[in-house]
Amino acid sequence: DQIANQIAAGEVVERPASIVKELVENSIDAGSTKIEIEIREGGLTSIKVKDNGEGIAEDDVEKAFFRHATSKLKDSKDLFRIKTLGFRGEALPSIAAVSSLTLKTSANNYGRGIEVKLEGGKLFEKKEIAFVKGTEIIVENVFYNTPARLKYMKSLQTELGHIIDYVNRLSLAYPNIAISLVHNGRLILRTTGNGKVDHVLGAIYGTSVAKKMIEVKGENLDFKLSGFISKPELTRANKNHITIFVNGRYIKNYLLNQALIRGYKTSLMVNRFPIAVLHLSMDPTLVDVNVHPAKLEARFSKESELIKFIEQAIDKTLNRHTF
Numbered sequence: 001d002q003i004a005n006q007i008a009a010g011e012v013v014e015r016p017a018s019i020v021k022e023l024v025e026n027s028i029d030a031g032s033t034k035i036e037i038e039i040r041e042g043g044l045t046s047i048k049v050k051d052n053g054e055g056i057a058e059d060d061v062e063k064a065f066f067r068h069a070t071s072k073l074k075d076s077k078d079l080f081r082i083k084t085l086g087f088r089g090e091a092l093p094s095i096a097a098v099s100s101l102t103l104k105t106s107a108n109n110y111g112r113g114i115e116v117k118l119e120g121g122k123l124f125e126k127k128e129i130a131f132v133k134g135t136e137i138i139v140e141n142v143f144y145n146t147p148a149r150l151k152y153m154k155s156l157q158t159e160l161g162h163i164i165d166y167v168n169r170l171s172l173a174y175p176n177i178a179i180s181l182v183h184n185g186r187l188i189l190r191t192t193g194n195g196k197v198d199h200v201l202g203a204i205y206g207t208s209v210a211k212k213m214i215e216v217k218g219e220n221l222d223f224k225l226s227g228f229i230s231k232p233e234l235t236r237a238n239k240n241h242i243t244i245f246v247n248g249r250y251i252k253n254y255l256l257n258q259a260l261i262r263g264y265k266t267s268l269m270v271n272r273f274p275i276a277v278l279h280l281s282m283d284p285t286l287v288d289v290n291v292h293p294a295k296l297e298a299r300f301s302k303e304s305e306l307i308k309f310i311e312q313a314i315d316k317t318l319n320r321h322t323f
């Protein structure tokens, strides 16, 4: 099973940023309103994610490291209406298999918690600790026992870049969660959790950029769109500044990005990319996120309608403005 975990780890844990992503998604699924991320050396030395979510009950702590042990799917029908970010029960065992991992958690309000330590996926310590409700996971020595993968890691700066990119998008997706990112003791990003996407944009890009954003709204029978897109005067954006969430989940979809860019360019008649943060919501049965374990891709059953909807919503929003 150790081998199976290391193989699964290859899919789930591509690089430090994927570890951050999996840990943070668990924190979100646990209903956290505050998530603190602290990394060292681009995440290669250590990654710590601390949340104030519901915690893990003492009896379930070890189970969390079994493969396919998820607390999130009650029956097979749930697969078709996934509301949580995780559902495969693969992340924790996979991460644990390729690192030294410490988990502290408490699911009660009495300040009593549990700490477990694993090395290469094997539990070697479990003890009671004083701990406030929530969960803290520390992952150290990532890929220490998979040297081939360690070799693939790029420079600290590259790995850090991937983490920052992810945390930025995450903060935009969850303006209601106070999120902070610290690298080697230096604060990189902090959001307040006050629910305002434009404040998050300000925290990421600076307040002058945040002031150049226009609110986007659109709705038809199948889809609902909301978010922000930059005014044409903002010239420093490129393709990477487009962030689209589907039902709260960040996805990469070439066709949706193109629809957005087309709507923007047609409407403004400029050959420029916008900074955009868009939330799309639709009935969960219209979207399949179960394409790849990294879960960034999505397929839509009404794809052409969706593309047309986005293009028109952007065009309409911008046409209402005079620049």
Ligand code: ADP
Binding pocket: 022, 023, 026, 027, 029, 030, 051, 053, 054, 055, 056, 064, 065, 069, 070, 071, 072, 085, 086, 087, 088, 089, 090, 091, 092, 093, 134, 135
């Ligand atoms: P999945 O998210 O697909 O269920 P994971 O391997 O990511 O699987 O996590 C396994 C289980 O551990 C989760 O189903 C959840 O019950 C528990 N868990 C992990 N992280 C947290 C957390 N931060 N807060 C509460 N429970 C957690």
Ligand code: MG
Binding pocket: 022, 025, 026, 085, 086, 087, 089, 091, 092
């Ligand atoms: Mg998970």
